[in-house]
Amino acid sequence: MPLDRPNAPLNSLGFAKPPQETRVVVAMSGGVDSSVVAAQLAEEGYDVVGVTLQLYDHGAALAKKGACCAGRDIHDARRVAENMGFPHYVLDYENIFKDAVIDEFADAYLAGATPVPCIRCNERVKFKDLLATAQELEADCMATGHYIQRKMGAEKAELHCAADATRDQSYFLFSTTQAQLDFLRFPLGHLSSKEETRKLAHKYGLPVADKPDSQDICFVPNGDYASVIEKLRPGAADPGDIVDMEGRVLGQHNGVIHYTIGQRRGLGIGGLADPLYVVKLDPEARHVVVGPKEALATRHIPVREINWLGDTPFDSEKTREVAVKIRSTRPPRAALIHPTSPTTAMVELLTAEEGVSPGQACVFYDENSSRIFGGGWIHKG
Numbered sequence: 001m002p003l004d005r006p007n008a009p010l011n012s013l014g015f016a017k018p019p020q021e022t023r024v025v026v027a028m029s030g031g032v033d034s035s036v037v038a039a040q041l042a043e044e045g046y047d048v049v050g051v052t053l054q055l056y057d058h059g060a061a062l063a064k065k066g067a068c069c070a071g072r073d074i075h076d077a078r079r080v081a082e083n084m085g086f087p088h089y090v091l092d093y094e095n096i097f098k099d100a101v102i103d104e105f106a107d108a109y110l111a112g113a114t115p116v117p118c119i120r121c122n123e124r125v126k127f128k129d130l131l132a133t134a135q136e137l138e139a140d141c142m143a144t145g146h147y148i149q150r151k152m153g154a155e156k157a158e159l160h161c162a163a164d165a166t167r168d169q170s171y172f173l174f175s176t177t178q179a180q181l182d183f184l185r186f187p188l189g190h191l192s193s194k195e196e197t198r199k200l201a202h203k204y205g206l207p208v209a210d211k212p213d214s215q216d217i218c219f220v221p222n223g224d225y226a227s228v229i230e231k232l233r234p235g236a237a238d239p240g241d242i243v244d245m246e247g248r249v250l251g252q253h254n255g256v257i258h259y260t261i262g263q264r265r266g267l268g269i270g271g272l273a274d275p276l277y278v279v280k281l282d283p284e285a286r287h288v289v290v291g292p293k294e295a296l297a298t299r300h301i302p303v304r305e306i307n308w309l310g311d312t313p314f315d316s317e318k319t320r321e322v323a324v325k326i327r328s329t330r331p332p333r334a335a336l337i338h339p340t341s342p343t344t345a346m347v348e349l350l351t352a353e354e355g356v357s358p359g360q361a362c363v364f365y366d367e368n369s370s371r372i373f374g375g376g377w378i379h380k381g
Contacts, residue, residue: 013046014141018045019041022140024142025130026041026049026143027126028081029145033147034077035080035208036145036200037145037187039083043204049137050080051090051091051130051134053093054094055094055121055219076208084204091133093130101121101125102219104117105117109257113359114261116328119171119361122175126144141185143184146172146188147164147167147168147188147189148168148169149189155311157178159173159371159372159374160370160372163189167193174363174364174375175305225257236257237258240255240286243288243290250290256281256282256288259278260281262277264278276290278290279295297354298349298354298356300346301356303346303362306374315342320339322336324364324375325362333349333351334351345376347362359378362375362376
């Protein structure tokens with residue numbers, strides 16, 4: 001089964017040499033997706049090197065019985081490598097991960113934003129430091145188990161959505177640079193379903209074939225962001241007032257970090273005629289600002305740190321027509337991008353979107369194809 005579908009006489013990873021002369025580092029999380037990638041490439045004869053990153057919980061990382069999820073994942077990745085007969089290494093990236101991802105996650109939450117740490121992890125750890133390690137190992141490319149496609153366009157490698165829209169991870173990979181895209185391969189992006197991946201895992205006899213998918217942020221295993229932030233930043237959960245848009249006090253809260261833009265439940269201010277939603281977080285004043293649902297709607301979104309994957313310089317046009325996605329779970333919607341510099345823009349939605357929050361990503365899509373043009377980070381403006 002071709003992986004990136006290049007033209008013959010190239011091998012399945014796009015190189016003009018036999019698989020056994022092509023070294024590929026596979027980023028192995030210990031889950032079924034990256035395990036299948038490694039197993040398939042090994043079966044095809046590639047010089048596979050498996051690498052797993054130890055990102056957190058260093059003390060329990062290599063434990064087996066009763067280990068934390070990090071320990072189990074490392075153990076599972078190692079077993080797959082042993083079964084398939086290729087070398088496997090564990091790299092301690094705990095300090096890098098804390099500095100590049102966890103600290104920013106905590107600080108962003110404290111500033112009233114809604115961060116997406118998985119994007120920062122791909123951007124600053126997996127596709128930066130790990131990719132550099134792969135190059136130091138003299139690899140020809142690095143492969144991952146992400147559900148996204150890399151296709152060769154007329155001019156260069158392009159980023160495209162996964163064939164299976166329900167598994168597509170483009171929202172979390174928008175910050176992949178062109179240089180990174182040239183080096184990366186995504187062998188699962190063309191599969192039509194996760195069931196196909198599990199069938200391959202059973203075909204290769206992988207011990208992780210029926211392992212459940214991870215659902216939470218890796219360092220927030222129970223989805224309890226607030227408790228993690230309180231541990232990282234003691235005293236962060238200072239109480240304050242819940243106020244309406246005119247500043248009238250409606251109730252009290254036990255910390256801004258417990259709330260997100262668009263939240264309705266759990267406000268503790270019942271008895272009002274109309275439902276109220278969190279429309280703004282003001283950490284400095286320790287205010288949770290609530291208002292009617294219509295107050296959540298916005299059409300103009302300031303975006304910065306833009307990674308542009310188009311064919312012409314980002315700011316070479318005054319306006320660009322695209323589709324944008326500001327939540328991973330929502331479909332792209334029509335928008336106009338008005339560049340203000342090579343890395344900043346005002347995004348104008350053609351129809352208003354609710355619950356837009358600083359810290360979220362705004363990802364750009366071609367309206368007429370599966371191509372991803374990159375994206376940026378929403379800020380307060």
